[in-house]
Every structure is written in C-alpha cells, then in structure tokens.
Amino acid sequence: TRSSDLLVFISGHLPINPATGEMPEGVSAQTEQSLKNLEAILNEAGCTFENVVKSTCYLADMSYFGEMNAVYGKYFKGDYPARAAFAVKELPKKALVEIEMIAAK
Numbered sequence: 001t002r003s004s005d006l007l008v009f010i011s012g013h014l015p016i017n018p019a020t021g022e023m024p025e026g027v028s029a030q031t032e033q034s035l036k037n038l039e040a041i042l043n044e045a046g047c048t049f050e051n052v053v054k055s056t057c058y059l060a061d062m063s064y065f066g067e068m069n070a071v072y073g074k075y076f077k078g079d080y081p082a083r084a085a086f087a088v089k090e091l092p093k094k095a096l097v098e099i100e101m102i103a104a105k
Contacts, residue, residue, distance in 0.1 A: 005105065006045075006104070006105040007102060007103070007104055007105075008041075008042070008045045008047055008051070008101075008102065008103040008104075008105065009102055010038060010041050010042070010100055010101045010102070010103070011100055012056075012058065012098040012099065012100040013034050013037045013038055013041075013098065013099055013100065014034065014091070014092060014093060014095045014098050015029070015030035015031070015032075015033035015034040015037070015095055015096075015097060015098075016033070016037070016093070017033060018037065018040075023093060023095060026096070027059075027064040027067040027068055027096050027097060028067050028068075028070070028071050030095060030096050030097045031067070031068045031071040031072060031097050031099075032071050034097055034098065034099045035071070035072065035075050035099065038099060038101055039075070042101070042103055045103065045105070046105060047103045047105050049075050049076050049077075050076075050077065050078075051103040051104055051105050052076070052081040052101050052102070052103045053081050053082065053102055053103065053104045054081055054082045054083070054101065054102040055081055055082075055083045055084075055099060055100065055101045055102070056083070056084045056085070056086070056099070056100050056101075057072070057083065057084070057085040057086070057097065057098075057099050058085075058086055058087075058088050058091060058097065058098040058099070058100075059085060059086065059087050059088070059096065059097055060087070060088070060090065060091055060094075060095070060096045060097070061087055061096075062085075062087040064096055064097065065085060068085075068097055069085075072099075081101075
C-alpha cells in the first residue's frame with residue numbers, strides 16, 4: 001500500500017500510434033505501443049511507471065500472455081504493481097492487447 005494525495009486512473013489503451021493512427025502487428029509490438037501511450041499519460045500527470053499501483057491487461061487470447069509479459073516487465077523496476085490479465089472475446093479494432101492502469105502520487 002502507498003499513501004498518496006493523487007490517484008491517476010487511466011482507462012484501457014489500445015496500441016494505436018498517436019502520430020500515425022496505425023496499430024502495429026503482433027503482440028510484442030502492440031504491448032510496446034500501449035505502454036508508450038500509457039507512459040505519455042503518466043508523465044503528463046507527473047508520474048512514471050514507478051507510481052503504478054495496479055494494472056489490468058486484456059488479451060485477445062491467453063496464449064499471448066508470455067509475449068505480452070516479456071515486454072511489460074521491461075517497463076517496471078523493483079516491485080511490480082498488482083496486475084490482472086484476462087482473455088476477452090474481442091478487443092476494439094481487433095487489437096491483441098489493451099492495458100489500463102492506476103497510479104498513486
């Protein structure tokens with residue numbers, strides 16, 4: 001647990017490149033793009049991935065978990081935040097991954 005004055009709730013983010021509007025191919029590239037999008041929002045709120053206390057990862061198929069997890073793990077140092085991962089029937093725009101986060105500052 002962490003005492004904080006500010007909680008930042010970031011809704012699920014698809015792996016869409018904000019500069020091009022395109023979505024990369026493959027789970028690793030999509031996870032990377034989703035995390036870059038989330039990082040930009042965290043930074044705008046004065047936070048980093050160190051402030052994340054909870055995340056939820058939605059996958060188009062649980063067979064993608066290992067690939068997603070390998071990329072996800074590169075973004076966190078030390079203690080990982082609480083996380084849940086689910087396979088869902090379908091994600092918007094046929095994405096393979098979507099990630100949401102809660103950060104405490």
